[in-house]
Amino acid sequence: MVPRGTVSTVKNYKRGNITAAFGVDLFIHGSTSIPNLLLKLYKDMGISDTEMMLLIQLFRLFTEENNYLPSADLLYEHLSGNIAQINRDLENLISNGMLKITDFYDAERDIVIQGYDFEPIFEKLSEIWACARVKQHEAIKKITENKLKKPFNLYKSFEKEFGRPLSPMEIEQIARWSQKMPPVMVLEALRRAVMLGKHNFKYIDSILLEWEKNNFLTPEQVEDYDRQFKMKHNDNKKTPSNGRRKTNQNDDKKNMLESLYMS
Template identity: 35%
Template structure:
């Protein structure tokens, strides 16, 4: 057999190893021996042998039969390797290994890490927003104002960039208070506005409507935000 044929033949006989597992197996509490054992079990399953014995595992590894038994026992005990019961066509029950617990634990780990990253980013944004608020108000925020800001982010799920935008609108309007900012955020949420681009478009829409009214009658004197005089009507 030629060299290129040998390479192709070998490359076709492989076990798929998720990159996430290689990156995070130590965080799952797995040792290298346990990781390789799981990969061998997956290989056996792919070959149609769903319940390889410790002896068969040891034949493929540098571990003894006794060590493989201990590895399998620990994997099952820590719920990284599952045992399932199946029945054949004759109704005879037999046991199989399942790597589903491993994949579920890996998924939960990644999901938890991503959540922690988002929480960290959210706290950093909240801190910047807090500083911006104090800068615009020219004073420290009161405990109630700080709690309101946290509620906008945590409970109302307002994006920090939208709170920045609402703060800007309040500054422009000369109505720099939390009640007015809250009303802007409430109207945006009610109208399904999720981004600063949508907020800008929504503002321009009302600005154009107000301009049309002014062309038809005497302008009504207001200290509202350009494009936010609709807030005065509620």
């Protein structure tokens, strides 16, 4: 029989109700909250797996048992490493600026006690987090600027060459081209169409379809293809011995483009 004025720490459960008993104990003993950010970034902070497990036990003892400065012997009861390993991990955490021993005021007992201070580890975590956020924002900014810059240049180039604002359907067509081909290739197709006096989207689309079919992704590839075509065209063409009209380089270029892309 339990004496009057005392509380029993062991509860009698009905036979076969072990699951409920486990659930009650699970609730009574509570839980230790570890920030996901710490679990995600602790390796970036230079903390080893055994040091992280040690920190988790220190958190638990601090919050559950109000044990601010547990001994290596006590920690050994809850960790898989030996006492020498535990001491090494504690020394590493302190020397690397993740932990420090400081004074705490115990208001109930009106005394000052020493314990592990976790403030340094969260300062270090905030630095790692801030650096990661800066890199993330820079990456997002770069991607956003590229997305805005490329279509903007394309739209302005088309409006300049066409001498008028673009319609919504034309803007949508340019966007579709940019998804299939590098923007520089769309600009090159526009340049070639203008050179031939073909200020229409249908003709530009035929040029890009031809390049897509041949898997051309750079203007250099197109220029190489043009040179090969020109050489083949000249070899097959019968040249009169006299009386040939001289043409300038631009005319030659225009004639070649007409042969390539105009039906």
